[in-house]
Amino acid sequence: MDYEVKLEIFEGPLDLLLHLIHKNEVDIFDIPISTITEQYLAYLEMMKALNMSVAGDFLVMASTLVHIKSKMLLPCSDEEGEEEDPRNEITRPLLEYMRIKEVAQEFSEREILGRDVFPRQDVSWYDAEPETEGPSLDISLFQLIDAFRRIIEKSQSGAMMLTFRHERWSIKEKARLILSLLKERKEMLFDEIFSEDREVPEFIVTFLALLELVHIGVVKVFQASCHTSDIRLVANFEVDGTEELGEDLTL
Amino acid sequence: MVPIMEKPLELIIEALLFASSKPLSVQEIHRCLPDVPAPDIRAALTGLQTTYDAMERSFCLKEVAEGYQIRTRSAYAPYVLRMLRSSPSRLSRAALETLAIIAYKQPIIRQEIEQFRGVDAGGILRTLLEKDLIRIMGRKTIPGRPLIYGTTKKFLEVFDLKDLESLPKLKELKDFGSGDEAAVHLPEEDGQVERSKENETRSGPEEQGLPFPKDREGPTA
Amino acid sequence: MVPIMEKPLELIIEALLFASSKPLSVQEIHRCLPDVPAPDIRAALTGLQTTYDAMERSFCLKEVAEGYQIRTRSAYAPYVLRMLRSSPSRLSRAALETLAIIAYKQPIIRQEIEQFRGVDAGGILRTLLEKDLIRIMGRKTIPGRPLIYGTTKKFLEVFDLKDLESLPKLKELKDFGSGDEAAVHLPEEDGQVERSKENETRSGPEEQGLPFPKDREGPTA
Numbered sequence: 181m182d183y184e185v186k187l188e189i190f191e192g193p194l195d196l197l198l199h200l201i202h203k204n205e206v207d208i209f210d211i212p213i214s215t216i217t218e219q220y221l222a223y224l225e226m227m228k229a230l231n232m233s234v235a236g237d238f239l240v241m242a243s244t245l246v247h248i249k250s251k252m253l254l255p256c257s258d259e260e261g262e263e264e265d266p267r268n269e270i271t272r273p274l275l276e277y278m279r280i281k282e283v284a285q286e287f288s289e290r291e292i293l294g295r296d297v298f299p300r301q302d303v304s305w306y307d308a309e310p311e312t313e314g315p316s317l318d319i320s321l322f323q324l325i326d327a328f329r330r331i332i333e334k335s336q337s338g339a340m341m342l343t344f345r346h347e348r349w350s351i352k353e354k355a356r357l358i359l360s361l362l363k364e365r366k367e368m369l370f371d372e373i374f375s376e377d378r379e380v381p382e383f384i385v386t387f388l389a390l391l392e393l394v395h396i397g398v399v400k401v402f403q404a405s406c407h408t409s410d411i412r413l414v415a416n417f418e419v420d421g422t423e424e425l426g427e428d429l430t431l
Numbered sequence: 432m433v434p435i436m437e438k439p440l441e442l443i444i445e446a447l448l449f450a451s452s453k454p455l456s457v458q459e460i461h462r463c464l465p466d467v468p469a470p471d472i473r474a475a476l477t478g479l480q481t482t483y484d485a486m487e488r489s490f491c492l493k494e495v496a497e498g499y500q501i502r503t504r505s506a507y508a509p510y511v512l513r514m515l516r517s518s519p520s521r522l523s524r525a526a527l528e529t530l531a532i533i534a535y536k537q538p539i540i541r542q543e544i545e546q547f548r549g550v551d552a553g554g555i556l557r558t559l560l561e562k563d564l565i566r567i568m569g570r571k572t573i574p575g576r577p578l579i580y581g582t583t584k585k586f587l588e589v590f591d592l593k594d595l596e597s598l599p600k601l602k603e604l605k606d607f608g609s610g611d612e613a614a615v616h617l618p619e620e621d622g623q624v625e626r627s628k629e630n631e632t633r634s635g636p637e638e639q640g641l642p643f644p645k646d647r648e649g650p651t652a
Numbered sequence: 653m654v655p656i657m658e659k660p661l662e663l664i665i666e667a668l669l670f671a672s673s674k675p676l677s678v679q680e681i682h683r684c685l686p687d688v689p690a691p692d693i694r695a696a697l698t699g700l701q702t703t704y705d706a707m708e709r710s711f712c713l714k715e716v717a718e719g720y721q722i723r724t725r726s727a728y729a730p731y732v733l734r735m736l737r738s739s740p741s742r743l744s745r746a747a748l749e750t751l752a753i754i755a756y757k758q759p760i761i762r763q764e765i766e767q768f769r770g771v772d773a774g775g776i777l778r779t780l781l782e783k784d785l786i787r788i789m790g791r792k793t794i795p796g797r798p799l800i801y802g803t804t805k806k807f808l809e810v811f812d813l814k815d816l817e818s819l820p821k822l823k824e825l826k827d828f829g830s831g832d833e834a835a836v837h838l839p840e841e842d843g844q845v846e847r848s849k850e851n852e853t854r855s856g857p858e859e860q861g862l863p864f865p866k867d868r869e870g871p872t873a
Contacts, residue, residue, distance in 0.1 A: 192550035
């Protein structure tokens with residue numbers, strides 16, 4: 181015989197407890213703890229029998245219920261001799277949860293934007309260039325977090341591998357080369373220092389060497405006001421002292 | 432009213448509202464019309480509201496998220512949805528409940544949210560962050576330095592709320608009982624919850640107490 | 653006019669035009685209201701046009717190449733443009749990603765940023781500098797003495813963050829359920845929750861080895 185089993189899905193132990201309380205039509209302030217515990221455990225058993233995984237949160241509540249049940253059997257009192265109802269341990273969270281459920285229901289009944297009411301859309305008929313220093317940006321933190329997560333995932337999936345190869349050109353060597361060229365000619369064009377370079381990394385190393393030389397002040401760089409005009413490199417050292425200069429480079 | 436303007440103030444503001452997809456606050460309108468004092472803008476907005484209601488058109492002017500927005504009336508939702516070819520954006524019950532906890536108890540940390548519902552909140556928090564309904568307000572100065580959550584302006588916008596003060600009032604705990612209130616053993620705790628809620632909404636994120644008495648072992652502990 | 657409709661045709665069409673991001677053609681409106689014959693729709697559109705003109709409001713119904721659209725009248729353009737220009741701008745996806753890398757990995761040099769994204773970052777860095785979201789913190793003492801980038805105070809303001817420490821850490825991002833979506837993400841349609849919550853780790857502070865040039869997890873500033 182086949183039975184069609186329809187199980188209600190509960191969102192957590194409190195949700196299930198609340199369902200049992202309503203089903204049994206009992207007072208939340210006077211929960212018949214043994215009945216409810218029995219039914220609660222029976223529900224968990226049923227879930228297991230149906231091969232549904234039972235979340236840890238449900239099991240914690242089960243042990244809480246059993247604990248309360250045992251406490252109810254042995255009435256104990258606190259220091260003031262007043263009896264503390266062990267059921268308070270679940271009554272309060274249940275009440276708070278009921279309260280939240282109720283406002284959540286109220287929320288869903290409001291006029292929700294995108295469901296009940298609709299705003300105007302962004303206007304497309306105006307071509308308004310935003311001011312360069314706009315007062316604010318329209319991005320949420322989540323978008324930022326999400327952007328970062330995408331990058332992490334990309335790098336983890338191996339789609340973006342970093343490869344390091346043996347460095348065949350050293351900045352120091354290239355710096356020496358530039359200096360020796362300048363020693364001969366005093367002045368040269370920017371493009372000329374790359375004339376021997378064959379690969380992109382080599383270009384970069386040469387460029388870094390040049391930057392370093394400019395930084396320490398042994399080479400000066402000039403360019404006419406026009407962006408496309410040639411860049412000139414000029415030696416800014418006594419031609420005799422170049423050997424030591426080359427050695428002094430702290431690269 | 433204002434000499435430099437060639438058009439009536441109400442109509443200028445109407446044009447701004449018509450061209451904006453976001454609610455406009457009085458300040459934002461004032462920024463576009465610096466010569467018009469804020470009270471005049473407010474009066475014009477009220478005027479527009481009355482006009483639209485009297486015109487009985489398909490849209491009306493609503494005060495939401497500390498601003499004003501022209502919106503279609505809910506009676507037209509089925510047609511608009513068909514035009515947008517979208518099913519209404521929906522939040523699950525779990526998401527709504529989590530959102531409600533955050534709305535009422537903010538600033539609040541994840542652990543406290545989970546105590547309320549008795550279940551893990553990670554996935555739901557993500558959904559709510561993604562929908563820009565909640566935001567990260569900072570970190571609590573307790574071990575682990577957990578993130579503090581609160582609601583966004585978008586939350587007010589979506590749920591048709593003027594501000595956080597206009598959230599519907601929470602029911603008293605005792606009102607949930609079925610009669611026999613003498614059996615309630617929670618008098619002192621009751622007051623504490625109300626008070627701590629007050630603190631939470633008004634004070635800074637660092638110094639609010641847990642919504643539950645600390646000595647209680649919650650179901651998720 | 654049409655028996656099945658609860659609202660006058662003109663107002664329904666008005667609501668559609670109001671909520672649409674683009675002009676609507678008669679056919680498109682007809683698709684939303686299949687029971688209404690096209691001539692009736694055309695008549696209603698003309699009716700709306702006449703009504704708006706008679707009302708002398710700030711908006712009107714324009715017939716453009718692709719259909720009909722509610723627009724503000726040109727006389728209000730100066731005000732609308734002022735409003736639109738001062739409205740928040742957006743960031744491209746590439747800019748957002750670059751900003752995210754800088755936020756999480758600062759202090760960081762351009763080369764490292766480019767390693768993350770695999771593309772040139774020059775233009776984007778300039779945009780972010782212009783928008784005052786990032787700043788140059790100094791130069792790194794390595795060959796080439798590259799510029800070091802970090803985020804600004806404005807960055808914190810835009811994202812409503814109290815401090816850099818409030819940026820969620822990588823581990824916290826994981827807890828939001830990014831990887832385990834199937835188990836944690838809630839179905840949008842009904843209020844049911846997947847039961848496999850225990851899959852979600854709420855474990856201790858285990859470090860995860862990520863292929864970063866630096867082994868830091870979050871902002872340290």
